[in-house]
Amino acid sequence: MEFLRPTSWGEALAAKADAPGAVPIAGGTDVMVELNFDKHRPEALLDLNRVGELATWSEEEDGRLRVGAAVPYARIIGELGGRLPGLAMAARTVGSPQIRNRGTVGGNLGAASPAGDSHPPLLAADAEIEVESAARGTRMIPAGEFYTGVKRSALAPDELIRAFHVRPAEGPQQFSKIGTRNAMVIAVCSFGLALHPSDQRIGTGIGSAAPTPRRAFEAEEYAAGELDWAGRSPLDERVARRFGELAARAAAPIDDVRGTAEYRLHALSVMARRTLTWAWKDYLNGGATACA
Template identity: 70%
Template sequence: MEFLRPASWDEALAAMAEHPGALPVSGGTDVMVELNFDLRRPPAVLDLNRVAELAEWSSDGASVRLGAAVPYARIIDELAGPLPGLATAARTVGSPQIRNRGSVGGNLGAASPAGDAHPPLLAAGRGVRVEAHSVRGVRLIPIDEFYLGVKRNCLAPDELIRAVRIPVADGPQQFSKVGTRNAMVIAVCAFALALHPADGTVGTGIGSAAPTPRRAPEAEEYLRESLDWTSGGPLDPQVPLRFGELVAAAADPIDDVRGTAAYRRHALAVLARRTLAWCWDDYREQLGRTA
């Protein structure tokens, strides 16, 4: 197994061109487990830790360009304002040690349906782009098109994730994750919700309840039609119930050692109802403040 340590981003891309299929490693929270448990023996490992710009983020006020290796701990500390959904999800990742090392780039690279970052990225919606670089150029991949299957994404063998571009939240965002322990747990299922008052739309993201992270388009459409954005009146009690049903119906879960399909659907409906109530309360509060 070759071990590649590029000193710069260009070197990294060149190395990938020379060794397509090399496994990039940054925080190593997924990769090192697989290597240590002998679950994976890639032909080459590409260590990105010397490429400093991967651990930086920037914002033009409309969106955040989040470097692939910015650790979750910094997302919690520095980006809870512009990216509240992702920051909430970041709080649920692993242990403090994992949050100091793990990053959204790693989640995207592994493309596990249980990755905690996926649902808020999907919910943040239109405009979320994965920046995939190679010596051939840059692709901006819409997040909806990024996930192909269980632990499969659409990156080409020579591509690296440079950053994720995420619109700055224009409304309340929430993330909830069910696990069978109160910390350091892989999601049994997870749900993210983002309200987008700017255009009266809603974003959703479902984790750990289908072969890939996915949205619940019918549930989004239902909410878009049902929410009274201008008055911000209290929710009709029927709305969260129906929303929950639609979210559950959008999932395609399996029975596994972490939980049953039936429970995952049930829990998603509960999470959908609750996150909607929290987001709507926040939205009404914001409306009240601006009025």
């Protein structure tokens, strides 16, 4: 297996163009597991750790945050937790402190696992993924269009993930996850939610309950029309319960070693109801975030 070590983004794109089968590696928390268990043996590894710009983030002219693909979860929690609370909540559930210091959202996106913890909050917050190839340049892919199948994405063979773009939270965000134990666990299912008060709408994200991460559009539309955005009336339990039912309806789970399809549907309904309740309560109190 060849080991490629570019020192710049241009070199990385050139290397990927020459070896489309090369697998990018930064934190290595997903790639090395597959290598160690001999589940995948790529023609080459493309080490991106020396491409410094991938480990930076900035605020763009349009107000959105541009977060490099190699910014680790620990820095998202510490440096961006106040502006991306939903993603920070999800990041806190990723593995151990050692994994959070190495693992990245870019790696999560590249793996495109339905159980990836960063996917639901990215979907709920309307994130876009910046990808690039040496031949065709840069393009932006909305998170809702990025996932195309189980561990498959819209990335072309010669493209690399450079960053993701997302607006800082303008309203409360939440993330909920169920696993077979309390720590260092792969999600049985997960749910992300973001309130967008300026548009009077809700964003959602479902994880580990379908072939791809996905949004619950029917649930979003229903709740957005039922909530009292201007008067800030308390959440009606009937609305919360129906929102949970519609969120579960958007899923397409399977039975596997971590849980049954029936359990996942029930859990999603409960998590959706709870996250909406928590987020709306925080909205009534004038806050932007609440602790999951």
